[in-house]
Amino acid sequence: MTGTAIWAGVAAIVITATTGDVLQARAMKEIGDLGAIRKSQGILEIARRVLINPWFLSGLFFMALAFFSLLVTLSWEDVSIVGPASASLTFIANALAARLFLKERVDHRRWLAALFVAGGVVLLAH
Amino acid sequence: MTFRKYLILAAVAVFASCGDVCLARGMRDFGAVTAANWHQLFGIVLNPWVLTGIGLLLLFFGSYLTALSWADLTFVLPATALSYVLMALLAGLLLHENVTFSRWLGIALVTVGVGSVASGPAVTPTTLPKWEPRDPETRISKSAGSDA
Numbered sequence: 001m002t003g004t005a006i007w008a009g010v011a012a013i014v015i016t017a018t019t020g021d022v023l024q025a026r027a028m029k030e031i032g033d034l035g036a037i038r039k040s041q042g043i044l045e046i047a048r049r050v051l052i053n054p055w056f057l058s059g060l061f062f063m064a065l066a067f068f069s070l071l072v073t074l075s076w077e078d079v080s081i082v083g084p085a086s087a088s089l090t091f092i093a094n095a096l097a098a099r100l101f102l103k104e105r106v107d108h109r110r111w112l113a114a115l116f117v118a119g120g121v122v123l124l125a126h
Numbered sequence: 127m128t129f130r131k132y133l134i135l136a137a138v139a140v141f142a143s144c145g146d147v148c149l150a151r152g153m154r155d156f157g158a159v160t161a162a163n164w165h166q167l168f169g170i171v172l173n174p175w176v177l178t179g180i181g182l183l184l185l186f187f188g189s190y191l192t193a194l195s196w197a198d199l200t201f202v203l204p205a206t207a208l209s210y211v212l213m214a215l216l217a218g219l220l221l222h223e224n225v226t227f228s229r230w231l232g233i234a235l236v237t238v239g240v241g242s243v244a245s246g247p248a249v250t251p252t253t254l255p256k257w258e259p260r261d262p263e264t265r266i267s268k269s270a271g272s273d274a
Contacts (some may be wrong), residue, residue, distance in 0.1 A: 116239030123232030
């Protein structure tokens with residue numbers, strides 16, 4: 001498989017994984033503190049709220065797409081390249097997407113954390 | 127951040143790494159997936175290692191969603207990245223994979239990243255609306271009200 005196809009595969013993993021993460025984070029932000037809901041309304045209410053939340057369900061769909069793109073890309077290239085490349089780029093893409101779509105305040109501390117972790121993940125895979 | 131919340135973040139990292147290591151151990155029993163044997167993959171879910179791995183990953187997903195319910199995504203992801211460190215150490219101990227110098231360097235980088243974010247605030251003020259599940263009765267009364 002050509003280099004372009006492999007990087008397109010990695011890009012597909014990063015985009016779908018980030019979309020899934022952001023949608024799920026948005027779902028949980030809107031549902032609110034699960035600890036508080038469990039105390040007042042019980043664990044079944046948590047399951048109900050999560051499972052009927054449209055953001056959560058679309059997040060699951062994108063997570064499934066990410067898993068599928070990972071499987072396909074892994075059939076073209078070694079896990080030692082695809083794994084760390086997609087995991088570390090997903091960390092950085094998530095920081096960008098959380099800032100844009102979740103309006104999180106990504107300060108220097110969080111950017112540094114994302115970059116350090118992304119670099120560390122690449123090294124860990126060697 | 128309460129002690130209980132730190133426990134949940136730790137649970138995310140521990141369940142994720144133990145779950146992945148169990149899956150990796152189970153897939154060793156299967157061997158390499160090829161075009162000839164891929165359909166036998168469905169049988170691997172009965173492997174005790176794979177079953178344990180799936181159970182642990184479900185626990186991971188539950189604790190991950192719990193963390194996201196009170197913390198930012200840009201906090202939860204780096205704060206639980208210790209799972210990568212745990213995975214490298216577990217793979218060295220249990221699966222006898224080699225922990226090389228560059229892996230130790232990676233462990234150091236991830237730890238610095240985790241430390242820097244975990245000492246900061248878990249959540250930033252958000253402008254997103256609170257989402258409440260609509261129950262049929264209020265929806266009917268609301269639409270009836272708007273018609274009037």
